[in-house]
Amino acid sequence: MQGSSRNDGDDFPRKGWIAMLQSFKIRIVAAGILTGTFVMWPNGPVRKLVVAQLEGFVPSHRASIEWVDFADIPERRGRDSVVIVEFADYSCVHCKAAEAVLDEFQDKWPAAGIGVRFVSADLLSGDTDRRAALAMCAARLSMFPTVEIIESCMASETSRRRMRQDVFWAQRMGVRVTPTFVSRTGVHRGVPTVADLERMAGLPFRR
Numbered sequence: 730m731q732g733s734s735r736n737d738g739d740d741f742p743r744k745g746w747i748a749m750l751q752s753f754k755i756r757i758v759a760a761g762i763l764t765g766t767f768v769m770w771p772n773g774p775v776r777k778l779v780v781a782q783l784e785g786f787v788p789s790h791r792a793s794i795e796w797v798d799f800a801d802i803p804e805r806r807g808r809d810s811v812v813i814v815e816f817a818d819y820s821c822v823h824c825k826a827a828e829a830v831l832d833e834f835q836d837k838w839p840a841a842g843i844g845v846r847f848v849s850a851d852l853l854s855g856d857t858d859r860r861a862a863l864a865m866c867a868a869r870l871s872m873f874p875t876v877e878i879i880e881s882c883m884a885s886e887t888s889r890r891r892m893r894q895d896v897f898w899a900q901r902m903g904v905r906v907t908p909t910f911v912s913r914t915g916v917h918r919g920v921p922t923v924a925d926l927e928r929m930a931g932l933p934f935r936r
């Protein structure tokens with residue numbers, strides 16, 4: 730009997746596509762479960778990587794948008810505009826270690842501008858103690874100021890306003906440790922190398 734008999738081979742393409750889609754769905758679900766597990770796992774490597782990237786991206790993104798105000802700092806190194814902002818604490822041992830790296834960097838790139846904002850180690854608790862004011866006044870005044878001059882500087886409204894600004898920017902940039910260096914392109918926490926500063930500043934500059 731002649732009819733529209735169906736060749737079994739015609740089912741192969743359809744069955745093949747169905748099998749492939751099912752396999753694809755299984756892989757997507759499995760990947761989603763694994764990714765979710767790693768991301769939500771408190772100490773998971775993916776979560777740590779994501780958090781680290783966000784901690785660097787958010788401050789540098791904010792700094793890039795608000796750079797004119799953020800980098801408006803009288804205490805600074807270099808003759809060009811500020812390209813890196815350091816958050817430092819007067820009593821911070823690591824900040825003192827970073828000074829040697831900054832000196833080496835400045836010898837190599839004297840034009841590069843680096844601004845300094847002074848914050849206390851307890852800034853997250855809102856404690857803007859005398860150490861930040863002392864560091865700011867010491868950087869602003871002459872090499873050997875008298876005690877009276879230092880006290881007058883620390884008590885001035887200009888210094889108090891500057892301290893509030895530095896704490897505001899430290900909190901806005903997510904600063905938790907000192908020293909912390911912020912540029913338009915990234916954040917470095919702790920003592921940097923000269924190469925770290927060059928990368929953040931987008932060098933080379935004209936010497």
